[in-house]
Amino acid sequence: MSTVDPNQYLVKNEPYYEAVGDEITLYEAAYNARMPMMLKGPTGCGKSRFVEHMAWRLKRPLITVACNEDMTASDLVGRFLLDKDGTKWQDGPLATAARIGAICYLDEVVEARQDTTVVIHPLTDHRRTLPLDKKGELIEAHPDFQLVISYNPGYQSLMKDLKQSTKQRFGALDFDYPAENIEVAIVSKESGVDQKTAGKLVQIAHRARNLKGHGLDEGISTRLLVYAGQLIGKGISPQAACTMTMVTPLTDDPDMRDTLNAAVQTFF
Numbered sequence: 001m002s003t004v005d006p007n008q009y010l011v012k013n014e015p016y017y018e019a020v021g022d023e024i025t026l027y028e029a030a031y032n033a034r035m036p037m038m039l040k041g042p043t044g045c046g047k048s049r050f051v052e053h054m055a056w057r058l059k060r061p062l063i064t065v066a067c068n069e070d071m072t073a074s075d076l077v078g079r080f081l082l083d084k085d086g087t088k089w090q091d092g093p094l095a096t097a098a099r100i101g102a103i104c105y106l107d108e109v110v111e112a113r114q115d116t117t118v119v120i121h122p123l124t125d126h127r128r129t130l131p132l133d134k135k136g137e138l139i140e141a142h143p144d145f146q147l148v149i150s151y152n153p154g155y156q157s158l159m160k161d162l163k164q165s166t167k168q169r170f171g172a173l174d175f176d177y178p179a180e181n182i183e184v185a186i187v188s189k190e191s192g193v194d195q196k197t198a199g200k201l202v203q204i205a206h207r208a209r210n211l212k213g214h215g216l217d218e219g220i221s222t223r224l225l226v227y228a229g230q231l232i233g234k235g236i237s238p239q240a241a242c243t244m245t246m247v248t249p250l251t252d253d254p255d256m257r258d259t260l261n262a263a264v265q266t267f268f
């Protein structure tokens, strides 16, 4: 029995999403098959926005969980809480999603401990169940429930990786920074700067992305370009805006900062 109102998780307004290929069609087919999906790609390249957009398109509630290394299985599944009347069970976000037929998006699932990832297994095969061991209940997932995880194959893959037994439960879509003209459109639309300024920001990002693996762990994300545009829109000088959003967050290495700032100065 669920007392949760699914409507609170509906995405009310269309989230702006610029398609980069046929990902919308592919995802729709996967959802129609209720196939668990894995979205792979670097941070800030549009994975979360894509899920929000798809939940809106499919008119399904969306429950997002940002995973971290301290997360336990109980954080996903639920736990008993103590209150004045004794103990009360509280569903975690995964249990709620399974009950109400939401799309459950586990962002950066590789960050979670392995015992946490194992709880998703019975939900991602023919069983479509979630055992609440502590409560002694087996949830049968609602027919509309779908599990989606995101995964950044880049920087942490040597330290942490999903087990094959987990990976092979998902269909997967690759995401990457969008092609130049699409990224310019996104940065301009999201931040409000004109196309010319957005174009320069994207050019700087292209230079910096070439430094990945040569002193930078990750390239400049689309998200950071949007930040830069937003500051420029607030009247901050482009150089200061770029340093604050596209240089300082990325690296503490003075030489690398000089290199990135030099790239900024080439354009602004």
Ligand code: ADP
Residues within 6 Å of the ligand: 016, 017, 018, 019, 020, 041, 042, 043, 044, 045, 046, 047, 048, 049, 050, 178, 186, 190, 222, 223, 226
């Ligand atoms: P991720 O989940 O991959 O870390 P996000 O989905 O949060 O990244 O994307 C970061 C930001 O980049 C979004 O808030 C949005 O402004 C912008 N963005 C990236 N790709 C797109 C896209 N294809 N369409 C619209 N906005 C995008």
